[in-house]
Amino acid sequence: MAGVCKGCGGGAGLPFEFRMAFQPIVAVNEQRVWGYEALVRGPQGESAQSVLSQLTEDQLYRFDQAARVMAIETAGKLFDDPQARLSINFMPNAVYEPQACIQQSLAAARRSNFPPANLMFEFTENERMSDPAHVEHIVRTYKKLGFLTALDDFGAGYAGLSLLARLQPDLIKVDMELLRDIHLSRPKQVIVAGIASMARELDIRLLAEGVESEAELTVLRAAGIDLFQGYYFSKPGFMSLPDVSAFSAATAARAG
Template identity: 85%
Template sequence: MVVKCAGCADGTELPFAFKMAFQPIVDVAEHRVWGYEALVRGPTGESAHSVLSQLTDDQMYRFDQAARVMAIETAGKLFTDPRARLSINFMPNAVYEPRACIQKSLEAARRANFPATNLMFEFTENERMSDPAHVENIVRAYKALGFWTALDDFGAGYAGLGLLARLQPNLIKIDMELLRDIHLSHPKQVIVSGIAAMARELDITVLAEGVENEAELTVLRAAGIALFQGYHFAKPGFMSLPSVRGLERMDVSLAG
């Protein structure tokens, strides 16, 4: 039996409200919506910054737990495709003990009748990790439980090769600055093609996020990337699943 940590038992309410938006992740090879990323928003659709700027250090754990639960419960109401994954951002420093802290998420999935194995937890490190061994433990535990793990902003800041070798996530999301106007930059094309080839050798899925136009998409598809996220396909839908543009031979309104 998993023993809950002290933070898990803390039922204190957060002093601010928030909701969720969902942005599609599309698989252009299979012409379908592969999943959705859950994004924090204010109670009437305000930016994520408007919520996160209110967060204090002592509220971090409660917020991380509450955001996961809201994302899963809302997805349970909105998703119709049993294959669609739900990608949830999490704060590694807000996880005390992975198997204990995941219990509220699993309970939410059961209540919402959402397949727990369709959950993907993504994390980013814009600053050097203070305890990379702790993050490695989280990734290992989540993978053992059947979840996917994703490293966001790969190629930016500290989210680099050393972190990739140590953590071995299921998926990497290439930093959008590497992708912006990639059709106009030979160095970016070489770097991204190298990342895609390296990921294939490691059996890691690659997702290109922040794709804004057909020219970027064409170059990235030529590099062998199949998963995409960005305004070229759809903006996030506030407490809803938005329509998706640019996928042939499918009714995307029914895909997720």
Template identity: 80%
Template structure:
């Protein structure tokens, strides 16, 4: 029997408002937008911090649910590519029982006529997880339901490779600090190349986030990475899908 969610049935509204921005995830091998990450913003486009700093522990569940619903419903209005994925950040500690807590998201997808199979849920390793077994159960459940799962900020948090081995997400996003000026750092290039090999062996998709320059992109493309996100391609669009630059300039001969 599924445990009861503390926030289920709680009609109390959050005491603050928020909206969404969308940043493209680009597949450079196919010269197309692979999907978009939904990012929380203030009601006038203020930073995510301006919203999250108002959040209390008691509001985690409600905020997590409301943010998912808003991301899905807004994507349903904006997306015109039926294959584009929507990546939604979630808080593992705000999920009490995965199958119960996903219902509002599924209902929102149905209302918005957004394919539930195009949803990807990503979480970060930047904060220590209070219950890794619980997170493992969430990932396993989401994958069984047909969603993609992603580990964000890989290489910047507490667990690293041990967490990757335990959770086996569909996708990992390499932390931008490891990628910054990678064309100038041989140690970074070696690490990323090794990580690309690990991802291939585990059948995990690799995404480079925070890419800001053509030099970074060229070096990462040479390592075999095909999914990218960052200001080089587009800044997040507030309640909109931004124009994407640079897709036609990539030399596909650099692929391994």
């Protein structure tokens, strides 16, 4: 038995409402949607910050669980591609014991007929980790359970390369500020090329987030990146999957 997570609030409700938005992750070389990132929104589509600003310290565990469950259950209703990944952000400091804390997510996947193997959990470099050894334990446990793990905002937060060496995630999401207007910045191009080379050596896949222009996309593809996310492809769909067919058609036309 994995046990029960005593910190998750026993399913107790939260004093505010929230919903989910979904932003596509596009595999450009394959001209398909690889997956979607689930993003917290207010009940009428308000920003994530409008929700997170209401959180208190003693609500973190319940919120982390509730957000995972809502993301999985909503994806179970919306996804029509059996291979599409669902990427869920989680708070490493809000996980007591990964084997216990994952049980509600697995139950939600069963209820929703969502394949657990299609789940990817993102943790961010921007959150100062009070116990890196605990985070390493979470990542290893998730990998053993068959989930993908991703390090978000790489290049923008705490620990950087030392955290990467310690955790060895399946995927790195390169921070959008490092990619913004990369076609105009030789230093950014060199740094991203170095990250891409390092990732290949470590067998870690790269995802460029926050891509907003074809010029940025061209430089990043030349660096060997094939997974992308950003407004260039689509804005997040509020409780829906946004349409990326226009991008797919344009890519196919250029390739032809």
